[in-house]
Amino acid sequence: MESIIFSHAIADDLKRYLDNQRYSQLGIITDTHTVEACYPLIKGQLPKDHHLYAFPAGEINKNLDTCSHIWEWMTEAGFDRKAMIINLGGGVTGDMGGFCASLYKRGVRFVNIPTSLLSQVDASVGGKLGVDFNGLKNHIGVFSEPETVLISEEFLKTLPExxxxxxxxxxxxxxxxxxxxxxxxxxxxxxxxxxxxxxxxxxxxxxxxxxxxxxxxxxxxxxxxxxxxxxxxxxxxxxxxxxxxxxxxxxxxxxxxxxxxxxxxxxxxxxxxxxxxxxxxxxxxxxxxxxxxxxxxxxxxxxxxxxxxxxxxxxxxxxxxxxxxxxxxxxxxxxxxxxxxxxxxx
The missing domain is CATH 1.20.1090.10 (Dehydroquinate synthase-like - alpha domain)
Structure with a gap:
């Protein structure tokens, strides 16, 4: 099972975690809503040379077309098998980001930072990853566990009711x-x-x-x-x-x-x-x-x-x-x- 960190100060805890890891490149996968609401909460403690990809928010974009764009981004950034991905977002980001990381070059490490209550209590734990296909929910997927899940209730303040x-x-x-x-x-x-x-x-x-x-x-x-x-x-x-x-x-x-x-x-x-x-x-x-x-x-x-x-x-x-x-x-x-x-x- 993945390790889980219940954080009181997400930016500091993330930095402490990354300082103890070895990786060739660091990529952040998020969506267009979370990049505005949540990314600023951790950005200051990330390495300056990290790569960021924000896909259009919403379940409707949880598909293989979006995965193709993510894989193109990883390829153009020169990610190798020692790269690490951080999935910052809700269930859609965790499912699709983990799926993309697990298939890229037969798998690179990924970390989940769930920002919604749904992803904190459910989607980010347990290693079920996938995307929707032909209108069917989570029809294409794999089992692959994140290295770590960092959970902080700080993000709940950013959520609509x-x-x-x-x-x-x-x-x-x-x-x-x-x-x-x-x-x-x-x-x-x-x-x-x-x-x-x-x-x-x-x-x-x-x-x-x-x-x-x-x-x-x-x-x-x-x-x-x-x-x-x-x-x-x-x-x-x-x-x-x-x-x-x-x-x-x-x-x-x-x-x-x-x-x-x-x-x-x-x-x-x-x-x-x-x-x-x-x-x-x-x-x-x-x-x-x-x-x-x-x-x-x-x-x-x-x-x-x-x-x-x-x-x-x-x-x-x-x-x-x-x-x-x-x-x-x-x-x-x-x-x-x-x-x-x-x-x-x-």
């Missing part, structure tokens, strides 16, 4: 799949006012524990996908539309729908279904969509990476704090779960 909320969906998920006490300790009203450092450290510890037991997602690690089979279907369906959903917004929809499947498939108590539904609706509200889209969203679940042949597999809750994986669900049942969400009154 919608981005902070998006990351909070993964925090909630960690409690639902692994630790009921953690879930019940979270705030669902006035959720913005929390001890974020404690939350980040707790969520990272939950994810690391799961990943260490199953690094390549052959079994237990699949529980981290609770809410993601249907969540990714919603995210993919609305990716290039004016109703585009942030990752956490889509996962919140997915968790409610998959909590319904947990009730019908795993006999999760109905009062827990209600508790999950009410908690998520208080934070995220209801996403309204036309009933005519149910079939198309259902079909997108056929592309989920947990599937085996034509069997669509879910990770579902036995109860809050206990998740099981490889649960086969039919398209008819998936459509019923989406209909359940669609019918909610807020």
């Amino acid at each position: 919608a981005e902070l909320k998006s990351g909070y969906a993964e925090v909630i998920k960690h409690g639902l799949i692994r630790n009921a006490d953690y879930f019940h300790s979270l705030k669902f009203t006035k959720w913005q006012k929390q001890n974020w450092r404690d939350i980040i450290e707790k969520s990272v510890s939950i994810k690391r524990d799961v990943v260490e037991k199953d690094p390549k997602e052959s079994g237990l690690r699949k529980i981290l996908n609770f809410g993601h089979t249907l969540g990714h279907a919603f995210e993919t369906f609305y990716l290039n539309t004016k109703h585009h959903l942030l990752h956490g917004e889509a996962i919140a929809v997915g968790m409610i729908a998959e909590a319904y499947l947990s009730h019908t498939h795993m006999a999760m108590p109905k009062d827990q279904l209600e508790e999950i539904k009410e908690a998520l609706l208080r934070v995220f509200g209801k996403f309204n969509f036309p009933e005519s889209n149910v079939l198309s969203i259902t079909e997108l679940c056929s592309q989920d990476k947990k599937n085996e042949g034509k069997t669509i597999n879910f990770s579902l809750l036995k109860k809050i704090g206990q998740c099981e994986y490889n649960i086969a669900v039919s398209k008819k049942e998936i459509a019923a779960a989406i209909q359940f969400y669609h019918s909610l009154k807020v």
Whole structure:
């Protein structure tokens, strides 16, 4: 597993880390939003001869075309196999920057500095990297761990509330799949006012524990996908539309729908279904969509990476704090779960 540094002073801690490393060139990969909001927080402590690449921000640019531009930049800068890459940004930057570093010259070292709550508690830990392809989320990817992850809540101050909320969906998920006490300790009203450092450290510890037991997602690690089979279907369906959903917004929809499947498939108590539904609706509200889209969203679940042949597999809750994986669900049942969400009154 990668080493994780929980930083109190990100610029100083980064300099201390780099002073103890040997590398031929240093490259920073970021996006056009983060280069303005977060890069200034570390720039003063970086070597003056570092190279910087900022790609256009947004999930829509997490694709092989952008990777080609990154590889061209690395090639033109003369990066060799002793180079080091720092991925400064949210989940898109960490996924794509790590992917590019892992394939360039068969792999160069990379470090993640996650700047969003989502990337701090989820995307930067565990070594899953990838890009979207033909409209399918994370369809092309590899497992490759960063050398180190430097995590600092300093960056959370740069986030719009919608981005902070998006990351909070993964925090909630960690409690639902692994630790009921953690879930019940979270705030669902006035959720913005929390001890974020404690939350980040707790969520990272939950994810690391799961990943260490199953690094390549052959079994237990699949529980981290609770809410993601249907969540990714919603995210993919609305990716290039004016109703585009942030990752956490889509996962919140997915968790409610998959909590319904947990009730019908795993006999999760109905009062827990209600508790999950009410908690998520208080934070995220209801996403309204036309009933005519149910079939198309259902079909997108056929592309989920947990599937085996034509069997669509879910990770579902036995109860809050206990998740099981490889649960086969039919398209008819998936459509019923989406209909359940669609019918909610807020």
